[in-house]
Amino acid sequence: MTQIYQASCTAPVNIATLKYWGKRDTKLNLPTNSSISVTLSQDDLRTLTTASCSSSFEQDTLYLNGEPHPIDTPRTLACLADLRALRAELESKDDKLPKLSTFKLRIVSENNFPTAAGLASSAAGFAALISAIAKLYELPQNSSELSMIARKGSGSACRSLFGGYVAWEMGELEDGSDSKAVEVAPVDHWPEMQALICVVCDVKKDVSSTSGMQLTVATSDLFQERIKNVVPKRFIEMKKSIIDKDFAKFAELTIKDSNSFHACCLDSYPPIFYMNDTSKKIIKLVNLLNEAAGKIIAAYTFDAGPNAVIYYLKENENKVLGLFNKVFGHLEGWEKAESLKSKFEILEKFPIDQIESNFEFYSQGVTRVILTQVGGGPKSVDTSLLDLETGLPKKN
């Protein structure tokens, strides 16, 4: 039987605290502003991808969550072309290397969380795809260099090439060769960062990030102010808050940036609404919590959908989870916090009677919670999703 070469990697989701919104080049996914994100732990949310190639494969194929998935989209093709070109360069310098760049690829991938549900599956998906093929091809490129390929798949995916706290530097060159992800700080620098994700019931969003941001670029005046005057300063301040481990500052900037991004969406013409009434109730809960604490202990952020991500530090876990468990404790996702429940608290100054007297209103609209934390970048793994006998995805 013809040899099948294969390699597997996992990659994480990242949730931006300073949002990427707007492209200056839609083909290369070059952004109008730099952005910052926190990489979330792969213990909770991760993509696992096996990349394989063989002279016997007749076409490039992708299986996602057990089903064939289109691979011939311009963005995926751009990633594959870049990776093959880098492999071909290695082969041209060393005759002994098998000509993997000429073989067709078979890629098998699985997300351990809902795909296309506003949980950044495309970011983890492209980061895992690029990492697995780079491993298969034995490419020497570092994570920043690979991030430029992932960026062509989906802008935010470039940040999933790193763990911890990550910046995507927008760059200024036309060919995008300086628009890449870099590490702001590794997980170990500030491992106390936690994230509570409230998954909000929703029908699929009607404006994708890709088209939404183009509408904003074309029509919003507020957006011009955002990219010229707001984000450049915030980018420097947020990086500093991470280096200084200054949660109050980090949280304030995170909240303001989520608000600024959604304000630009509303200022688009016609307006775009990603947050819904449930999202607004969650904002209110976070505001009341911070007021009761007398300082900012929780920061909300929303991407292009109604799901909330709430960042907080481990030291405030009892207070933050205490409140959210009170409201959403009946939902799936609290198993991880079982041992903490006896320590959950409602702050003395929190107006809990407001919530209790309107409990149905506050507790509706969220389908599940995910408790997670800051985590590491892509990992090379031995687990393979490919059945070498059949050359097809393994059956579960």
Ligand SMILES: Nc1ncnc2c1ncn2[C@@H]1O[C@H](COP(=O)(O)OP(=O)(O)OP(=O)(O)O)[C@@H](O)[C@H]1O
């Ligand atoms: N593991 C994967 N491997 C390759 N492509 C993937 C993978 N997971 C997701 N994708 C691609 O990303 C698409 C989903 O992206 P989409 O932006 O709609 O949703 P999302 O990233 O989950 O949510 P959001 O961008 O709103 O946070 C999938 O349809 C698929 O094309």
Ligand SMILES: C[C@@](O)(CCOP(=O)(O)OP(=O)(O)O)CC(=O)O
């Ligand atoms: C609101 C965001 O999540 C937008 C993400 O946009 P995408 O990276 O999904 O867009 P494309 O580059 O067109 O694929 C903010 C962010 O992650 O920074």
